[in-house]
Amino acid sequence: xxxxxxxxxxxxxxxxxxxxTCVCFDVELHIIEPCGFPFDVQRVKKSALDxxxxxxxxxxxxxxxxxxxxxxxxxxxxxxxxxxASKDYREFxxxxxxxxxxxxxxxxxxxxxxxxxxxxxxxxxxxxMRSLNVAISCxxxxxxxx
Numbered sequence: 001x002x003x004x005x006x007x008x009x010x011x012x013x014x015x016x017x018x019x020x021t022c023v024c025f026d027v028e029l030h031i032i033e034p035c036g037f038p039f040d041v042q043r044v045k046k047s048a049l050d051x052x053x054x055x056x057x058x059x060x061x062x063x064x065x066x067x068x069x070x071x072x073x074x075x076x077x078x079x080x081x082x083x084x085a086s087k088d089y090r091e092f093x094x095x096x097x098x099x100x101x102x103x104x105x106x107x108x109x110x111x112x113x114x115x116x117x118x119x120x121x122x123x124x125x126x127x128x129m130r131s132l133n134v135a136i137s138c139x140x141x142x143x144x145x146x
Contacts (some may be wrong), residue, residue, distance in 0.1 A: 002145050003028045003076075003099045004138060005066065007113065010036035010105040016047025017135035018102075019055045025142055028056040032066050036104065063113050071099060077118040081141055082108055083131050085120035092121050094145040102134050 004022055009015050009031065022029040037043055039059070045052050060066035071078050080101045081089070101117065103109040114120065123137055132140075 001027065001097060002094070002142070003030060003070070004142060005030040005032060005070075005099055005101045006134075007032045007063065007101060007103045007109045008034060008036065009134070011134075012037045012039075012043035013047045014105060014133065014135045015039075016044040016049075016052075018138050019044060019048040019057065020051045021135070021139050021142060022056070023051040023054045025146055027142065027146070028058060030058045030060060030066060030070060030099075032060050032063050036106070063116075067116060071116075078116065079119045079121060079145075080109065080114060080117035081122065081137055082114065082120050083122055084108070084114070085122040087119065087121045088124055089121040089141050089144060090124075092119065098145060100138070100141055100145060102138055105134050 004018065004027055006015065006018065019029060070076065076097050076099050077095060078101055079098050082103065123132060123140055125132070
């Protein structure tokens with residue numbers, strides 16, 4: 001089963017939107033703390049709407065905790081979406097149990113986290129644009145992955 005993980009997300013509205021996306025595709029959402037906002041139902045429910053109660057959300061105190069318990073223990077591949085990656089997501093061969101990780105809206109993921117990813121992929125953009133909204137990127141890549 002494909003999973004989505006957010007690394008220290010900054011914006012509650014994006015988390016809510018990703019919750020809705022995960023519910024619609026029936027995938028788990030893992031959140032690596034700390035968030036850039038106090039994580040509570042009211043903050044994310046505004047954009048998650050009534051999908052929040054249907055979501056499978058797991059929170060992790062640190063990347064190390066997440067990696068040990070979800071990637072290493074379950075022998076899964078960590079696939080990082082990054083503007084710094086060199087592999088086009090459309091050319092990547094996803095596996096059924098891939099874990100798709102998306103970094104902070106403001107800073108992505110630190111280099112040590114990026115180096116732990118088994119694969120790094122990007123979404124090509126026209127006109128030298130830098131990045132898409134993380135919730136949009138998640139939807140694009142998740143739809144392709146499953």
